[in-house]
Amino acid sequence: MSEDVFTDDVDTPRNKWSFSSLSTYAQCSEAYRLEKVVQPRVPRKPALWNTLGTGIHHALEQWVISGRTSDMHADFEEGYESEWNVQIADQPDFSLWNNPYRGTVLEAKETCRQTGHKQIDKFLEWMQDPEHEINPMYDAEDGTAWTEVQFQLPLGDHILVRGSIDLVEGNGEPLDWKSGKASGSKPLQLGIYSLALKLLYGIDNATGQFFYTKVDGRSHFGRSPHYDMTRYTEEYVTDIFEAAQRGVDAEVFIPNTSDFCDSLCSVKAFCREKGNPGQIIPLRFNEVENPWWGTREEA
Numbered sequence: 001m002s003e004d005v006f007t008d009d010v011d012t013p014r015n016k017w018s019f020s021s022l023s024t025y026a027q028c029s030e031a032y033r034l035e036k037v038v039q040p041r042v043p044r045k046p047a048l049w050n051t052l053g054t055g056i057h058h059a060l061e062q063w064v065i066s067g068r069t070s071d072m073h074a075d076f077e078e079g080y081e082s083e084w085n086v087q088i089a090d091q092p093d094f095s096l097w098n099n100p101y102r103g104t105v106l107e108a109k110e111t112c113r114q115t116g117h118k119q120i121d122k123f124l125e126w127m128q129d130p131e132h133e134i135n136p137m138y139d140a141e142d143g144t145a146w147t148e149v150q151f152q153l154p155l156g157d158h159i160l161v162r163g164s165i166d167l168v169e170g171n172g173e174p175l176d177w178k179s180g181k182a183s184g185s186k187p188l189q190l191g192i193y194s195l196a197l198k199l200l201y202g203i204d205n206a207t208g209q210f211f212y213t214k215v216d217g218r219s220h221f222g223r224s225p226h227y228d229m230t231r232y233t234e235e236y237v238t239d240i241f242e243a244a245q246r247g248v249d250a251e252v253f254i255p256n257t258s259d260f261c262d263s264l265c266s267v268k269a270f271c272r273e274k275g276n277p278g279q280i281i282p283l284r285f286n287e288v289e290n291p292w293w294g295t296r297e298e299a
Contacts, residue, residue: 014160015248017241019189025244030255034267037248038281040291044266046087047098048105048112049180055080055116056179056213057166060123064136064147064167068127072120080116084109100263119179119213122221132222134211135170151196155238159245165193172197172205173226178212182220185210188240191232199234206230253283 025032034042058079062070091097094105101108126132136145146168153161167175174193178185190208197203207226215221255273268274270281 014154014158015245016160016162017244018162019186019192022241022244023186023189025247028256028265029247029253030271030273031265031267032248033253033283034270034281037253038270038285042267042270042281042291043091043096045096045098045268046091047264047266048101048108051080051083051087051109052112052116053179054083055113056119057177058082059120060166060177060213061147064134064145072124073117076116076120077113080113098264098266115215116179118215122215123213126222134167134175137168137170137172151200153192153196153200155234156242159238159241161192161196161237161241163192163196165196168197168203172203174205174208176208176210178210178214180214182210182212182214182224185212185224187227188232190227191229192237194229195232195234195237251283 021032021036024035035044055076056079059070059072059076062075063072087097097105099105099108101111103111127134136147138145147166149165149168151161151163151165153163155161165174166177169175174190174197176185176189176193187208190210194205194208197205206229208229209226210224212220212222212224255271257273261268261271261274265271265274269276269279272280272282275281
């Protein structure tokens, strides 16, 4: 059983999952082991794309909450610097950061910052078209917009899926902001959100969408197609998470190497396939006494 266990109101032990952890397990179960199973948590390489994403999400969230009156550039700066400070505190050594950009991490920080402001400019330009709308659902009692909707969804006998829905639109459709490449979008993420809305809030919807903010001259900006949510039944989604949990319980952790290991993986240093000599963590070496990396609080 995974060490991530939640106990609900009826004292049923549940293994905690999210779309992100499921995606990590499906793509590289060795990375999942290093991120979620090994104790204490190994240090992960910070990455500026996380800083960019946090800044963009914060700006869009505040824009929705304020009724489209917020200063999106200022809110982006607030979210960007906040995440930067978190990552600096977690890893002050820039040589241990993931940096696919040119120049030093500090130079890349400014490049990434300007990328964020360009995305905000493009979004505000996009919204000037009267045919372009973002239509939040509003709470019937207090009138607040359904943005960053936190949920905990029990599935089956031992699974708890946790997540946060960026925005629920007035038709009950989940919308997820994406500041990176569209290729990273998976309809299953929207399917999990759709199922959570149905089972926890009684909101039934047939479709879900992504909204892409990346601006590079090649990427699509704006809404994705409406993805069909009807396939993501409780039975199907439960089966997926239970299958992943069976793999964890059976210690099925297989390195899945790719061209992106060196530039994108945050735990490569400890990987059995790609790790640095002397730092590799063997398969059953999950409880590490006196770890060389010290202790680390779980996020």
